[in-house]
Amino acid sequence: MKIKFENVCYSYNQKLPPKIRVLSNINLEIVAGEFVGIVGPTGSGKTTLLQHFTGLLKPTSGTVYVNDKNIWRKDFQLQDLRRKIGVVFQFPESQLFEETVFDDVAFAPRCQKLPGKEINHRVTSALRLVGIDAEQMGNRSPYHLSEGEMRRIALAGVLAMAPEMLILDEPTAGLDPSGIKLIAGILKRLHAEGITIVLISHNIDLIFELTNRIIILDEGAIEFDGEKTSFFHSSKMLLKTKLDLPRIIKLSQFLCDQNIIQNREVYSKHELEKQLKVL
Ligand SMILES: Nc1ncnc2c1ncn2[C@@H]1O[C@H](COP(=O)(O)OP(=O)(O)OP(=O)(O)O)[C@@H](O)[C@H]1O
Ligand SMILES: [Mg+2]
Numbered sequence: 001m002k003i004k005f006e007n008v009c010y011s012y013n014q015k016l017p018p019k020i021r022v023l024s025n026i027n028l029e030i031v032a033g034e035f036v037g038i039v040g041p042t043g044s045g046k047t048t049l050l051q052h053f054t055g056l057l058k059p060t061s062g063t064v065y066v067n068d069k070n071i072w073r074k075d076f077q078l079q080d081l082r083r084k085i086g087v088v089f090q091f092p093e094s095q096l097f098e099e100t101v102f103d104d105v106a107f108a109p110r111c112q113k114l115p116g117k118e119i120n121h122r123v124t125s126a127l128r129l130v131g132i133d134a135e136q137m138g139n140r141s142p143y144h145l146s147e148g149e150m151r152r153i154a155l156a157g158v159l160a161m162a163p164e165m166l167i168l169d170e171p172t173a174g175l176d177p178s179g180i181k182l183i184a185g186i187l188k189r190l191h192a193e194g195i196t197i198v199l200i201s202h203n204i205d206l207i208f209e210l211t212n213r214i215i216i217l218d219e220g221a222i223e224f225d226g227e228k229t230s231f232f233h234s235s236k237m238l239l240k241t242k243l244d245l246p247r248i249i250k251l252s253q254f255l256c257d258q259n260i261i262q263n264r265e266v267y268s269k270h271e272l273e274k275q276l277k278v279l
Contacts, residue, residue, distance in 0.1 A: 001067060001084060001164045001196065003053060004029045008062035010048060010220075022048045023220045026062070030198065032164070035191050037207035037228070038200045039243065040217030046200045047090060049217065050167055053198075054082050083112070086163030090170050092147070092154035101127075101145075101153055102138035108161040126156040130186055148179040155186070165196040172203055184210060208232070208246035209268070216241050229267055248272060 010023040022045045030036055038046050051057040052064055055071050055078045064071050066081055089095050098104040105126055109119045124134040130152040142153050151171060158166065168187075172180045180203070187210055191197050201207050207214060207228070214231055216224040224237055231237055232249055245253075252266035252275075261275040 002029065002031050002065075003165075004065040004068075005052070006063045006065065008052060008059045008064060010045075010052070010057060010060050012048075014060060021060070021220055023052075023059075026220075026222060028215060028222065028225060030165075030196065032196050033194065034213060035187075035197045035211045036199070037211035037214040038198060038217060039202070039204065039207055039214055040223075044217040045220040046217055047169055048220075050087065050169055050198075050200060053167055054078070054085050054087060083108070083161055084163055085165045085167060086158035086161055088151075088155050088158055088166070088168040088171055090173070092151040093143070095154040095157065096142040096150060099141060100139050101132075101142050102134065104142050104153060105156045105160050107157060112161075122160045122162070123156075126160040127153075129159055129189070130156045131182060132156065148175050148182075151175065151179075151183070152186075155183075159190075163195065165198070166190065167198040167200070169200045170202065171199070172201065172206060180206065204244055205246050205248070208248065216243070233265075 005026045005028045008023055008026040009021050011021045026049065038049065040046055048057065052059060055064070058072060066076075069076055071078065071081060096104050098107060102123055105123045106119050109122045114122070123138075127134045127137070132149070132152055137149075142150060145153065155168075155171070171187075172183050175183065184206060187197060187199065191210075197210075199207065199211060211228060213226060214224070214228045215222060216231070216237075218241065223241055224231055232245060238245070248266065248269060252261065252272055253264055255261045255272075256264040261272075263275060266272045266275065
């Protein structure tokens with residue numbers, strides 16, 4: 001699947017002057033297999049941008065294409081698109097509504113009118129993917145779970161649709177380090193299995209660890225779109241966006257300044273370990 005935004009602008013209040021548009025002239029293209037991070041301060045338009053991917057919001061001007069087809073043309077099947085792009089929203093509890101965990105995860109496959117056996121299989125494997133045992137948790141109410149568990153159930157509900165692309169809005173907000181690690185592990189596995197992922201997060205360590213490409217939004221406009229390494233290399237971009245450096249880069253720079261390691265350009269835990277082993 002290929003998604004393309006062409007000069008997309010959006011205002012919640014259509015009468016607002018162009019200067020206070022929430023999105024202005026967004027041009028981007030995401031192709032199958034990518035793992036893209038979207039970063040930007042509160043209010044920069046990340047969630048608004050996300051809602052344009054599946055046609056939950058219609059651009060005030062500009063066009064969104066999926067596989068070169070304008071998604072707002074009358075003959076375009078938005079329902080099909082929403083089945084192919086799974087979205088995990090910012091507040092997971094808003095996405096849960098059935099009485100049991102099983103029913104909640106089964107919602108999309110049931111809507112697709114899949115046979116009962118296939119529904120069971122989809123639900124148990126989606127729950128397994130997020131580290132939840134269907135036998136143990138299936139009958140519990142999704143409302144009486146911890147925030148981390150709710151987040152995982154919401155993700156399982158989306159995975160049960162077998163989407164080609166997954167978009168997640170702040171999936172780790174409010175989670176403890178082990179909860180964050182768990183989500184990171186799940187996303188890595190899903191990407192390795194071939195799902196295209198767009199991750200919106202304020203957690204710069206997570207974005208740096210998982211994604212290849214980052215898009216930085218500021219006041220509704222794209223400030224940067226490219227390789228994560230070239231972004232964190234550019235002190236001009238760092239200064240301009242006021243983003244913090246990922247901890248792994250900070251630590252490597254410190255160790256290099258102390259002459260403990262030789263190379264400042266370390267981009268993963270694995271690379272850092274390798275340099276430390278040489279000592
Ligand atoms: N339904 C709405 N009606 C009017 N204005 C809105 C609405 N939703 C968001 N906005 C405004 O649009 C701007 C962008 O909001 P958006 O939720 O896209 O930001 P965000 O980057 O996702 O922020 P955060 O990091 O806090 O989640 C903000 O100024 C916000 O106040
Ligand atoms: Mg948001």
